[in-house]
Structure formats: C-alpha cells, structure tokens
Amino acid sequence: MIPVPHILALSAILFTIGVTGVIVRRNAIVVFMCIELMLNAVNLSFVGFAYGMESMVGVMFVFFILVVAAAEAVVGLAIMLEIFRMRNTLNVDEFNLLKW
Amino acid sequence: MTEQLWLIPALPLLGFLLNGLLGKSLGKPFVSLVGPGVVGIAFILAVLAFLEMLDAPGRTITQTLFTWLDVGDFFVPVEFTVDRLSGLYILIVTGIGFLIHVYSVGYMGQEEGYHRYFSYLNLFIFFMLLLVLGSNFLLLFVGWEGVGLCSYLLIGFYYERDSAAKAAKKAFVVNRIGDFGMIVATLMIFVAFGTLDFTTVTSQASHVLTAGGAAVTAITLLLFLAATGKSAQIPLYTWLPDAMEGPTPVSALIHAATMVTAGLYVIARLSALFVMAPVTLGVILVVATATSFFAATIGLAQNDIKKVLAYSTVSQLGYMFMAMGVGAFMVGIFHVMTHAFFKALLFLGSGSVIHALHHEQDMTRMGGLRAKMPITAITYLIGAFAIAGFPLIFAGFFSKDEILWQVFSSPAGHPVFWAIGAITAILTAFYMFRTVALTFYGESRVDEHHAHHVHESPWTMTVPLMILAALSVVGGWLGIPHVLGGAVGVHNFLEEYFHGFFAKLPADAAHHSVTVELLLMGVSTGAALVAMYVAFRLFSRQREKAAELRDRVAVAYRVLANKYYIDELYDWLIVNPIRWCSDKVLWRIVDARIIDGAVNAAGYSTRNIGGALRLVQNGIVENYAVGIALGTIIIIWYLVF
Numbered sequence: 001m002i003p004v005p006h007i008l009a010l011s012a013i014l015f016t017i018g019v020t021g022v023i024v025r026r027n028a029i030v031v032f033m034c035i036e037l038m039l040n041a042v043n044l045s046f047v048g049f050a051y052g053m054e055s056m057v058g059v060m061f062v063f064f065i066l067v068v069a070a071a072e073a074v075v076g077l078a079i080m081l082e083i084f085r086m087r088n089t090l091n092v093d094e095f096n097l098l099k100w
Numbered sequence: 101m102t103e104q105l106w107l108i109p110a111l112p113l114l115g116f117l118l119n120g121l122l123g124k125s126l127g128k129p130f131v132s133l134v135g136p137g138v139v140g141i142a143f144i145l146a147v148l149a150f151l152e153m154l155d156a157p158g159r160t161i162t163q164t165l166f167t168w169l170d171v172g173d174f175f176v177p178v179e180f181t182v183d184r185l186s187g188l189y190i191l192i193v194t195g196i197g198f199l200i201h202v203y204s205v206g207y208m209g210q211e212e213g214y215h216r217y218f219s220y221l222n223l224f225i226f227f228m229l230l231l232v233l234g235s236n237f238l239l240l241f242v243g244w245e246g247v248g249l250c251s252y253l254l255i256g257f258y259y260e261r262d263s264a265a266k267a268a269k270k271a272f273v274v275n276r277i278g279d280f281g282m283i284v285a286t287l288m289i290f291v292a293f294g295t296l297d298f299t300t301v302t303s304q305a306s307h308v309l310t311a312g313g314a315a316v317t318a319i320t321l322l323l324f325l326a327a328t329g330k331s332a333q334i335p336l337y338t339w340l341p342d343a344m345e346g347p348t349p350v351s352a353l354i355h356a357a358t359m360v361t362a363g364l365y366v367i368a369r370l371s372a373l374f375v376m377a378p379v380t381l382g383v384i385l386v387v388a389t390a391t392s393f394f395a396a397t398i399g400l401a402q403n404d405i406k407k408v409l410a411y412s413t414v415s416q417l418g419y420m421f422m423a424m425g426v427g428a429f430m431v432g433i434f435h436v437m438t439h440a441f442f443k444a445l446l447f448l449g450s451g452s453v454i455h456a457l458h459h460e461q462d463m464t465r466m467g468g469l470r471a472k473m474p475i476t477a478i479t480y481l482i483g484a485f486a487i488a489g490f491p492l493i494f495a496g497f498f499s500k501d502e503i504l505w506q507v508f509s510s511p512a513g514h515p516v517f518w519a520i521g522a523i524t525a526i527l528t529a530f531y532m533f534r535t536v537a538l539t540f541y542g543e544s545r546v547d548e549h550h551a552h553h554v555h556e557s558p559w560t561m562t563v564p565l566m567i568l569a570a571l572s573v574v575g576g577w578l579g580i581p582h583v584l585g586g587a588v589g590v591h592n593f594l595e596e597y598f599h600g601f602f603a604k605l606p607a608d609a610a611h612h613s614v615t616v617e618l619l620l621m622g623v624s625t626g627a628a629l630v631a632m633y634v635a636f637r638l639f640s641r642q643r644e645k646a647a648e649l650r651d652r653v654a655v656a657y658r659v660l661a662n663k664y665y666i667d668e669l670y671d672w673l674i675v676n677p678i679r680w681c682s683d684k685v686l687w688r689i690v691d692a693r694i695i696d697g698a699v700n701a702a703g704y705s706t707r708n709i710g711g712a713l714r715l716v717q718n719g720i721v722e723n724y725a726v727g728i729a730l731g732t733i734i735i736i737w738y739l740v741f
Binding site for chain 1: 722
C-alpha cells in the first residue's frame with residue numbers, strides 16, 4: 001500500500017506546477033498544456049482516494065474529467081486558431097484588449 | 101343637522117374648487133352665483149345647526165368624520181363641534197361672509213382675476229370654519245394656518261403691485277412668528293394631557309396642571325403670542341395696516357370680522373386654562389391696553405381712510421383682549437360680535453367711497469360726499485356712532501362699556517386700565533368722526549375729473565351696508581347689562597346664552613356698585629360724545645383751524661403719522677440683521693461652502709477612488725490569473741484554518 005498522502009502530495013505538486021505555468025509562460029499552447037496538467041493532477045488525487053478507500057467512485061469520476069478536458073481542449077485550440085489568424089501571434093502578453 | 105355639519109365648511113371648499121378651476125372659462129355670471137351662493141347656503145345650514153345646538157344636551161352637537169392620525173398614543177380625529185361659542189362664530193363668519201361676498205360682486209365686478217378672488221375668498225371661509233368648528237388643537241391649527249395663507253393670497257391679490265406683494269409677505273411672516281407659539285403650546289398640551297381634544301383639556305385642566313404653575317403659564321403665554329400674531333397686538337401688529345393693500349372687501353372680512361378674531365376665539369375656547377394663569381392674564385391686560393391706546397393715537401394722524409380703519413381695528417381688538425385679560429370672556433366675545441358688524445360696515449362703506457372715486461383713498465381729497473352718496477353716508481355714520489359708543493342705541497356702546505366696567509371692577513383689573521381705556525374711547529370717537537367729517541361733509545376737495553361721475557354704489561354694495569347698519573344698531577341689544585335693562589325687565593340675552601360656559605377667575609368677588617358703574621358709564625360716554633362733536637365741527641367746517649392745530653404740534657403729528665417709526669425700528673433691529681446673516685453667513689458659508697462642499701466632496705472622492713481602482717484592469721491576462729489563484733488560496737486558507 002502506498003500511503004494516500006504521498007499520492008495527494010504528488011497531485012498538489014503537479015497542480016502547483018500547472019498553475020505556475022499558466023501564469024508565467026508566454027506561448028498560449030504551452031498555457032493549454034499546463035491547464036491539462038492541472039486537470040490531470042486532479043485526476044491523480046481522485047484515483048488516489050479511490051485506491052485508498054477501495055472504492056470505484058473516484059475512478060468513475062476520472063472518466064468524466066477526461067471527457068471534459070478533451071472537449072475543452074478542442075474548443076480552446078479552435079479559439080487559438082482564430083486569434084492567430086487575426087493577430088498573427090500567440091504571445092499571451094499581447095492579448096490585452098480587456099483593459100480599461 | 102348633526103350628520104350634515106361637515107357640509108358647512110365643505111360648501112365653501114367646493115366653491116373654491118369650482119371658482120378656481122372653472123371660473124375663468126365659465127365667466128363672471130357663474131362665479132357671481134357660486135361664490136356668494138355657497139356661503140349663503142352655508143349660512144342657512146349654520147343657522148339650522150345653531151338652532152339644533154340650542155336644544156341639544158349640554159348645548160353641544162358634534163360630528164366625527166374620520167380618524168386623521170392614530171399613532172401610538174397620539175389620536176386625532178376629524179371632528180366638528182358646534183357649541184355655544186362656535187355656534188355664534190359660524191353665524192358671524194358665514195353671515196357676514198355672505199354679505200361681503202355679495203358686496204364683492206359689485207365692488208370687484210370690473211377686476212381682472214374675478215374668479216381667482218372669489219375662489220380665494222371661499223377658501224378663506226372654509227379655513228375659518230375649520231378653525232372654529234374643529235374640536236381639537238390640530239384641526240384648529242389647520243384652519244389657523246389656512247386663514248393665514250388666504251390672507252397672504254388676498255392681500256397680494258394685485259400681485260403685480262410691488263407694495264402689495266411685500267405686504268402679503270410681511271403678513272405671512274409676522275403671523276408665522278405667532279404660529280411658532282401655537283405649535284409649541286400644542287406640543288406642551290399634548291405632553292401634559294396626552295390628548296389634543298378641547299373638551300378633555302378644558303375639563304381636565306385643574307386636575308392635570310397646577311394653577312399658577314409654570315406649565316400652564318407657559319402654555320397660555322405661548323397661546324397669547326399666537327394670538328398677538330393673528331389678532332394684531334403688540335408686538336406683532338405691524339402687518340395689519342400694510343394689509344390694506346388688498347381689496348377693501350378683503351379688509352372687511354379678514355381683517356375686521358373674522359381672521360383677526362381667531363386669537364380671541366382661542367383664548368375664549370381655553371378659558372379654563374387662562375383662569376389658571378394670573379401672570380398671563382396680567383400680561384394680556386397690559387399688552388392689550390397699551391396696544392389699544394397706541395393704535396388709537398396713530399389713527400388720529402392717518403390720511404388714508406383704510407389705514408385709519410386698520411389702526412382702529414388693532415385698537416378695538418385691544419379692547420377685546422383687555423376683557424379677556426380680566427377674565428370677562430363673554431364680554432370680549434360680545435365685542436367681537438358687535439365689532440364684526442360695525443367694522444365690516446365701516447370698511448365696506450369706505451370701499452363704496454373708494455369705488456365711487458375711482459380708487460382714491462386719501463381723505464384730504466374727499467369731502468361733501470353726503471349728498472351724492474346718501475346710503476353710504478348714512479350707513480357709515482351709523483357705523484361711526486357704533487364704534488364711538490353712542491349711548492343706548494348703537495351696538496358699540498354696550499360692548500365697549502361693559503369691557504371698561506369689567507376692567508375697572510374685576511379683581512384682575514385696575515382703575516388705571518379703565519382710565520387708559522376711557523381715553524382710548526375718546527380718541528376713537530375723535531378719529532372716527534374726523535373720518536366721517538373729512539369724507540362726507542364739508543367742502544368737497546374731490547378731484548374735478550371725478551367729481552361729476554360720483555354716484556351711489558349699486559344694490560349689491562348698498563344692501564349689505566344697510567343690513568350691517570341694522571345689525572350695528574340691534575346687535576348691542578343682545579347684551580344690555582342689568583344696570584340699564586334690569587329696571588325695565590330687559591334680559592341680558594348674551595349672558596344667559598353663555599351662562600356657565602366660560603371658566604371663572606378663582607377670586608371672583610366683583611364689586612357690584614351700581615352707582616359707580618353708572619357713573620363711569622356716564623363719564624366715558626359723555627367724554628366720547630364731546631369728542632365726536634368737536635371732531636365733527638373741526639373737520640367739516642373748521643378745516644383751516646384743524647390744520648393750524650396740527651402745525652402747532654407738528655413734531656408729535658409727524659411721529660404719529662409715521663406710526664412711531666416702529667416698522668423702521670423692526671427693520672433695523674430684526675429684519676436687516678437677519679437679512680445680513682442670511683446673505684453673508686447662511687448662504688455664502690453654510691450653503692455654498694459647507695453643504696455644496698460636502699456634496700462635491702462625495703463626487704470627487706468617488707471619482708478618485710474609481711480612478712485608482714481602474715488601474716487593476718490592465719488587460720494583462722496573467723495578472724488576472726494570478727488574482728484568481730491568490731483569491732482561491734486565501735479562501736481555502738480561511739476555510740481550513
């Protein structure tokens with residue numbers, strides 16, 4: 001038995017790396033990859049709980065998250081395509097129209 | 101009639117609405133019918149109510165309409181009461197009101213704003229009736245304020261005239277000072293009694309308040325302050341002479357017969373309180389006597405016929421308050437009634453003259469009108485005899501003499517006040533007959549232009565004059581004192597009518613020496629008769645001699661003609677300082693700097709804070725993400741720890 005806190009710790013570390021990536025990286029595609037990383041960190045923590053409590057509920061939930069992540073990735077990439085067509089850049093620093 | 105009491109004030113109110121809203125489009129015939137008509141019907145109803153009241157238990161009939169205020173302990177119903185006092189008043193108000201409305205049809209017939217005049221006049225009658233019919237302080241106060249408002253509207257009727265507008269403002273503002281007294285007194289009554297109902301207050305007065313104590317003295321003094329405002333006594337009388345800017349029938353109705361008697365009504369109504377406050381009664385007596393004498397002296401030197409009558413009104417009101425001040429409430433009300441008759445008569449008569457001479461009001465440009473305006477002259481003469489107190493026949497004699505006797509003999513009175521009152525009576529006789537002589541007799545000094553067209557006034561004006569003249573004779577016979585009438589078995593109807601109504605002074609051991617009473621009556625009446633004769637001779641046939649005498653006392657005459665410069669004194673002492681303070685302090689500093697500053701500051705600060713906050717939205721998405729992340733961490737931290 002792997003102690004559950006270890007799994008959760010790993011999940012937390014992965015999540016934090018993902019958050020930092022979203023904030024720091026400049027390329028929009030890389031930001032998306034970090035978002036996927038965050039989602040997968042959550043998946044890991046679900047699986048960890050399922051493992052620790054000998055229950056299948058956690059694993060079932062992971063399926064849902066995976067589906068949603070996939071759909072969301074599709075939509076996000078479609079938006080990125082459009083933006084690239086208009087602005088010819090994927091540097092998030094230049095997506096600054098939402099200002100005062 | 102008890103269930104229809106509400107109609108009495110409601111009809112004039114209806115008249116106000118009809119004349120005001122429809123009068124202009126429906127024209128003069130409509131207004132001439134509706135204006136006097138509603139008051140006439142109200143008079144008939146008032147008579148019916150009066151008759152019913154006489155037979156009712158306790159000689160009171162009351163109609164409760166609805167509850168106006170019911171907040172916690174504060175309960176005020178809209179309730180009309182006709183008792184002996186208000187019954188008399190509604191007859192006077194609607195009766196004389198009706199006569200004056202009819203007169204106005206003739207007098208104001210050629211005026212612009214005819215419908216506006218009648219709507220205001222009707223509104224006035226409504227408020228005056230509310231004042232006297234109200235069974236609690238609050239209803240009385242509504243009427244009180246309302247008549248003040250109508251006085252303003254009517255004095256300023258010729259609103260395009262600067263002097264009229266100023267006079268209207270002055271009347272309203274001076275009245276307001278008195279109203280302050282009324283409000284505070286009402287509040288004190290509520291605090292002491294828990295109710296504002298007159299019946300409760302008068303019956304519970306001796307239980308709730310201590311006789312001679314601070315509370316009752318304060319309340320009564322404040323009520324007297326209110327009365328000095330409404331009924332033009334020192335120090336708040338200055339608005340009445342200026343109020344002559346209004347049309348003459350207005351002066352007759354409001355400033356002679358009705359509104360100015362409101363102060364007396366309040367004192368009579370609350371006689372139970374006043375007899376418990378000897379200090380207040382003393383104040384009333386002194387102020388009233390002073391006012392009466394003071395105003396009479398001013399009347400001697402006025403050349404405008406209406407101003408003489410105005411000061412005469414102030415002086416006669418002083419007499420009424422003198423009576424109140426010695427606890428002779430019934431006698432005061434007696435004089436209210438007789439004065440209403442002859443003063444209205446005198447004002448309307450002067451109006452008849454003014455109308456005939458195309459708005460000439462200066463007596464030095466009248467004279468010899470007796471021949472051309474006989475009805476006006478004779479009725480005016482009757483009014484003059486009445487006010488001067490010509491013995492036995494005319495009304496003023498009985499009421500005024502009774503006042504003088506009460507002032508002399510009552511434990512609250514003193515011979516000194518009698519003496520001043522008697523001198524005032526002599527002055528009254530003198531200035532009244534000066535007026536009569538200058539206006540109707542002697543050589544005509546009327547402007548040639550007008551002299552041809554001078555003719556008697558139409559029936560709408562002369563009939564009311566005749567009716568009032570008759571009342572000025574007969575009215576006094578209602579209150580013939582025992583001293584005179586007892587021997588021939590004539591009753592003092594008024595005393596029997598009011599028997600037991602008013603409160604009595606505690607130590608009511610009045611001296612009842614018949615000889616002294618007759619002696620005093622003889623002295624004052626005799627002196628008055630002499631004054632009448634002298635004034636008449638002097639100003640009808642010996643006008644040069646009169647002018648000579650006047651020049652000999654030129655300084656004194658000028659002081660009197662300028663009304664002792666009291667208006668100038670008030671201006672210097674009160675009005676100008678207030679104006680200065682309003683301009684320099686209240687406007688420039690408090691309003692412009694403090695209040696505007698506060699409002700502007702609210703605006704500025706909002707703008708500045710907003711300006712700072714908007715810098716958060718810089719469009720850099722990372723920063724937004726950081727914000728979200730930080731926020732989540734903080735919330736989780738808070739929830740977990």
